[in-house]
Amino acid sequence: MSLLSVMKPETAWPEQSFDCDGWRGEMAARIADFDWSGTALGPIDQWSKSLRAAVQLLLASPVPLVMLWGRPGTMIYNDAYAGFAEGRHPFLLGKPVEEGWSEIAAFNRNVVDTCLSGATLSYSDKRLTLHRNGQPEDVWMDLHYSPVAEDDGHPAGVLSIVFETTGKVLAEQRRDAAERAFREANERLKLALSSGIVLGTWVWDAVTERFSGDERFVKVFALQTGGEDTWPFDRLAGGLHPEDIERVRESMRGALSREDGRHEVELRIRAPEGQYRWALSSGRYEFDNAGKPVRLPGVLVDIHERKIAEDKLLRLTQTLEERVAEAVTARVEAEERFRQVQKLEAIGNLTGGVAHDFNNVLQIISANLQLIELATRDRPDLTRRLHVVSEAVTRGGKLAAQMLAFARRQPLNPAVVNPAKLVSDMCEFLQRALPESIKLTTSVADGVWNLFVDRSQLENALLNLVINSRDAIREGGNILLEVTNAELADGHASGLALPAGEYVRLAVTDDGAGMPDSVKARMFEPFYSTKAEGQGTGLGLSMVFGFVSQSSGCVDVKTQVGVGTSVALYFPRCLQAEAASPGGVRPRASRGGEVVLVVEDDPDVRLATIDMLAQLGYKVLSAQDADSALAALQTNRDVDLLFTDVVMPGTIRANELAKIASAPPYGAAVVFASGYTRDIIFHEGRLDEGVVLLKKPFTFDELARTIRQALDARR
Template structure:
């Protein structure tokens, strides 16, 4: 107001009219008692599109959709406002241009000081944006609710701040067995195993989610029927706009099958690693045994030659002592070769039950008086193709180990049975699927810890005290069984005992092999022998042996040099060659080429890696014999005698 100007005098009615006319966001107007418009503010014109001249005198039902007019909604509103003095609602309204908007409506009854009804005051506000936002939110919430309820493979539910269940989806009911009525309001800790509840796991999970916003874990959970399942669990803290914690969202997934798959894969990985490790150890021990056999060949035969020349009793005693030590070394290499699956086997068809019964007296003596031995054999034929003495040695090894595991006595069972091995199990074993004969040696002894079971087949690994074992017993059994196309398994529980199982392929019939022929006596030979050996010490002792047997000797240090000698016109009666030689022509190739050049040539193959007589590597070699290092001069003489008699020691 300008300085000095007199204030404008306005009546109360005029002031109110100016106030109403200045409001543009609300439609404020009056109706007479029948609902006809008698006033109209600028907010009403802006909201509904009508000017005062267009709408004053018109019935207010003009603003309602046709369906509401047909339903009598305008009349009911006025009747309710007249009766109660006020009526408030929300609904759709229609502008002049026909467009609709969502309106918040208040209708008040107007009376004079005497209570006479003068009409109605009506205030309308456009809430379309808010209504659409709320509708979108409701739709989103409904869709989310339907989504959550439609998920049956996940348990999805909410917890209050104390951990009580506030809602429950169909997946939770399917997974845990509770209906919503049974579980809403209950504490979520009831899904945990007793030992986890005692350890405070439920409280820890909520504390972590409250502190860090999220908690994720895996563990066992319990269904309503008491069964357990392995679960993947995620708990998220839920906070409002102010950051206050209002509860937790919990998602649980049953991963029992995935866990079993993971465990199976891990077991397969461990088995593969163990198999590769055993194979690597086999190659290593086989190589060591081969080299050691070369050394023993020199030692044993040098002692043989010395003994033939020694006269003094003391010298003879020293030579005999050295001989016994060398023989122990030879047995050690045979054990190493057994583990490496390179021992010379003479397989024949035998009935396992017959072998066990025939060997039972020795097994009982090995058990001693403190161990009760029980033999339980299947009442069916059990034919297998095996080397009988090696099988008996393996069985004796297992019985002695079992006896040692029961220092205070106990029970020991040797049992046989039949087992069908499917393709999956056969692949894991590294054998062909089919029927197998099972031999189980079970004791009631101290048992073996799981981490030791994994190592007991390794050569030189032993749990026995110093001086009571070389650690080659089980590895020798393992090598024998694997070389016989079978498998070996060990099951043990600490404090309860151990079962070692041998599985051997079932054969078709039983023809017990004759006993091995006795070694022939040494004899003096004559003629010329070509000795082929790359190790100088072994070559030297072989030359000495053939000289002692009456032969003239030619030598070569590799296959190529030997072929040069064979192509010369010299008379050669015998080829004596090492099988394994440096790069170039090996002993087998040399023998084949030598027989082609000299068809009447006699061949003796020598190796620290014994080759079975049935090996396809030896096919086509006529008038040939095989000898395993370390060989004795008497064995060499026997091979020569057999060849001179026209036999073939490979047949």
Template sequence: MSVALDLQPDAAVTARALLERTDWSATPLGPRATWSPALSIVVDTVLDSQIPKVLMWGPDHVMIYNDGYSEIAGSKHPAAFGGTVPTVWPEIWDWNRRILEAGFGGRSESYRDQPMRLFRNGSFCDVVFDLFYTPIRDVSGAVGGVLCTVIEHTEREAVRHDLRRSNDRFRAAVAAIHSTLWTNSAEGRMSGEQPGWSALTGQTEAEYEGFGWASAVHPDDADASIAAWNEAVATRSTFVFEHRVRVTSGEWRQFAIRAVPIIDEDGTLREWVGVHTDVTEERLAQEQLREHAGILERQIRHRERAEEQLRQLNETLEQRVVQAVEERQAAEAALNRAQRLETVGKLTGGVAHDFNNLLQVVSGNLQLLLKDIAGNERAETRVRNALAGVSRGAKLASQLLAFGRRQALEPKVVNVTRFVRGMDDMLRRAIGEGVEVETVFGGGLWNTFIDPTQIENALLNLAINARDAMDGQGKLTIELGNAHLDDDYARRHEVTAGQYVMLAVSDTGSGMSPEIIERVFEPFFTTKAEGKGSGLGLSMVYGFVKQSGGHVNIYSEVGQGTTIRLYLPRSTEREDQEIEVDTGPVSGGTETVLVVEDDEEVRATAVEMLTDLGYRVLKAVDAQSALNVVESGIPIDILFTDVVMPGKLKSPELARKAKERLPNLAVLFTSGYTENSIVHGGRLDAGVQLLSKPYTREALARKIRHVVANQAQLAVARKATLKGPSLSPAAAEAPATVAAPKSGGTGAGSPTAEAGTKGTVLLVEDDGLIRMNTADMLKDLGYVVVEAGRAEDALTAIQTVPFDALVTDVNLPGMSGTELADEAREVKPGVGVVFATGDRHVAGVVPGEDARVTILSKPYGMEDLDAAIARVLDCQRVPA
């Protein structure tokens, strides 16, 4: 296959240039913009490598290689770049076919000193390679290509061949002009007259015969000499050795030995010719020289090191003293600041807890009062004004918790560029027309893992502060970019080194002095006039960013304006979608709720609100009292408990013990300050349901119905699980999968409505046990089921799998069920939708308005499920 290149054929062109200029749309790989992340990453790795590498990708085996491999390709470069393996190397295609089959089968292979015959540089030539083949997997886990590392040894083998020929000629030309010349038989034994050896050692023929010569060798060297000699004889290689020999005077002398085999033209080894050379004085001189040289070298090295250290000490002594003092002062200041902020943070956390309890009492009673005065417009207005004051108080408490890093964050993967653009109108209304707003976005911005509500508040706070600093007239610049904080910066600023998304807010206002900058993040510190600010804005920003694992940096000069940079932790995950909030009418229930609250007034308010919603209410003043109620055997459906309470037994432990006694018990926590009992790393523990104080009657009603419905559906799923196979963790987290009906179907594994099936259902439920149970119901009813535990998997299924109905939970992580349904109906407008939820109302869904949409309340059974799907499918079958 030919590849379109935007360049003239040139053997010197780099592989990187070829990658950029190649028209990939003319190749099986398609345009680079459509390449998978795995292919893009491995291509960059190959091109950056200094070792010759070639990637053979896809079923057509398209070749992408680096500059090192271009030398292997020879005159076939650059035409081979982007070509296919059988086209570029037809002479070795049989070899490559077998290798690629193994590689795409997931097997790695390697070959050392592999001979080949290639056609390159205009002719066939014999080459020798080291070859290492590695399968490369795509994001799906399947093998997408095979990477080959090539090391050529052709020249080395040629040199070895020449050396062997040279050695053959040299062996017969050993110069032995010395009285220690000796010969041995082909088997390596000394025999016959050896005048040189006899003159050297005084041994007679009978004494040196065979291996008798070894008795003249020093006892410490004899065994090693015989072993080395036998190895040389066995391999027919030149014998080179040193040992001590007792000469005729009785003295031990050091000798260097060299012996070579004499081989006839037919390859027969005829004899060995060797010589002993006395090197005693030479070795002694060398040893003494080495010893003296070593001593001299060490002395010189020590002297140079001492001189260098002295020079550096003289040059940097004053600077290092100043630096050490500054570093110590900075460290002490940072420690003092951190301790001060930590102390204030603990104080604000406790204050916020008590404050939220007070607000809950006021808020709850005002909402109950609102029902009592219904129809009295003047009284209703006053109560609503009071409730607005409660909301402002709750915001103040939230700011205190943010500064103290003790709020329960709900972070999501956020695209900050889109987020800031979405706030444009809000920011302009907040700061007024007198301030010019400029936004600067860097290219290729990363996503960040952050609480969207808190970052929105932070940006709004920074913008309002900037407006006030400019007296409503000036320029506000919002800048976004990727940033890397290195180890040195991280060490000096108490932050983890790594990658961040930087959000900077700059103004042209009055600026701040160093003294003000030192205190600017302290709560209640403000430079604004009395009544113009609470002093909690920047402290909230600081606490929230720190709790999120980020960093805040401020730069300001008096009269020159201020820049505040927020470094938000980078996320490599896909952006989460915003979940739509249900705004429909609220409903109560008749279940029994155990309210656990140590504050008497808060407890009384919660009891009255729940009673007003129709619930039967029990109450307890602490966790131990609540456990006593549970163990008394009184039927309880819901445990509604404060998180922070006095006593040894804590709320999470109460919940665990209560669920051991009552497995179907629904648990809802509430608090104005969660400490660390159900919040870790600033985030709610998995599976925990929390209603933060102060809460409204509507929020309480919705949350109660949500936890009750989910617990009821879990109970149905557990009962079904006891009758069938258990759900493995892997199954609970598996991506979208297809299962045929258990009976009555003929299309096992086929996600289409074939003969004998009722149709295909796409089931989306994040709770693994509920999903498994519902899938079993659907298969028993005769449906083909496509399962998905996440919205992302469901979106893929929507694009790739034919289906007749969508059954989805409303409260999915990352994307709401209503948004998922909108996506499904864009792809397949006539598809039926069943919302399986604990809420009796779904935002945007009016019962009876669209026959293709219905609500299935949890808990549901097989008949309820079948009827709901039948309703939305029947309307599709009515003739137009």
């Protein structure tokens, strides 16, 4: 039921309403019915003209108006304001404003006081916190306050025009926030696009089927020339990797049929220097209302580093298996090499032992032979035969020496050797060992370093290698003997069993038959030969191997069947200069009269030696071991020379005996004789300083010369 229908006509406001809605409205009725007698306005029938006029004005207005009357600001308002006041209406009618809007009492107090003094107040979008729906709420309003005068002219009330602008303010706030977010996003995009990663931005016009792009895009594809600002696809294709062109075309075409219209493809772009760099092209189609593609804007991003890293990783995984296999092979090879070394070591020990005994046998034969030669000088028929026998002994001696060399137990006499000079000295001699069908070339690098080796052993080794090459060449060929310096950063890495350092490399290379694996595996073994009976003893490479190892070097053999063989010897560099070769003839043999003490456990060798020394005119004493030799020394203080075997039974060792004999009171010279020399007079395979050694089997001449020299050196 509408209030109007219950309103009595006499309570309408004003009494005559004409056609003004406000004068017949709800508030008109309420105001008429309200008992104003207890308020600042007083009973309604006593209202002044001005008050009546103001209330009529207020009721007639379609905008929310409220009047605050008197100092308490008693509220009287129109229909529009009633709508604004929501839940507080009609409670507000006739209430002092501070009570009606208690949450903003201070604000209204100021309004009433200001306007009652005659001033006006205006606020636009004034923010106030009101209690609405049971909780505080921010609202915004346009507020205009002006004084209303009484009949006598002084301000008695305040007319307020109230417009709530909350909806507009909130919309503005939302718009501002959206604008700010847009601006920020725009800035971030700009930053991203200007970073080094972005190679350029572009747009593909789906209608004209042409590209346009920013400055960087133009530069990347070198599109500056020609004065155009749009380009067909083919023009860009020129800057792409040929393998990628079709893929890019396909991706752009494919994007049309995708729901999201996305295009994304990895491609390679040619740089000005000619190499290619990886980039990612991506974009999204824009369609018109009819669903027709209009344009495809996109961006080109540099992904080169990432792509390379990915590729590397991929390759790494793919080759993993291969690398594992390689590592396993390398390990197997290393183990094989180790087994070879062990095998050669074992054979070496055996060979060394055999050679020692063999030498002793030869020594007996040789010594006795020479004595027989002396005794039978008048029997030319016997002399010839004896000569044959002594040749055989010499051959046997060489054999034993080679075996010892392999066992790395031959005494070495190292000296500083200039390899360039050594090779040039040997050249003619080597040439003579070769038939005319084989050409020997020598090549010595400039400034090759010196070596510290046993010169005659090195010559021997090179001769052995050249002869092996000769035998491997069937019908004519070439042998190259070369000498170079070799700096090994890591010898082990190059497959050589050497520490890093400076080396001299002497290599003999031939274009002969080469070796199959089965031969190569055994070539260093003593007595291993593929040559016909009587043609090779199989000791050549064994000796080379032993000698080079004993000289702190290593042998490296490269061979291929049907192509040839190269055997390289590496020796450590020596920083000293070569000594001038000792000139003149060495003093020969016997002066006689001096006393020589022979110590030898083998009775036959001992006897033969005693005989030879006696022949040379020395007074000879003998002992079968070091203990009895010491006793002999003590009873015969005038012993001038101790001639002792190196290896003997007994409690005193040969080098201890030698020390006693050479020290006061005896002061004897010392000569060692041995076919098999152990560490006691060696250090690292070399003779100690001042130690004289006579290798078994020795000849009469060698014995004479060595004894004489030792005695002379003592003086």
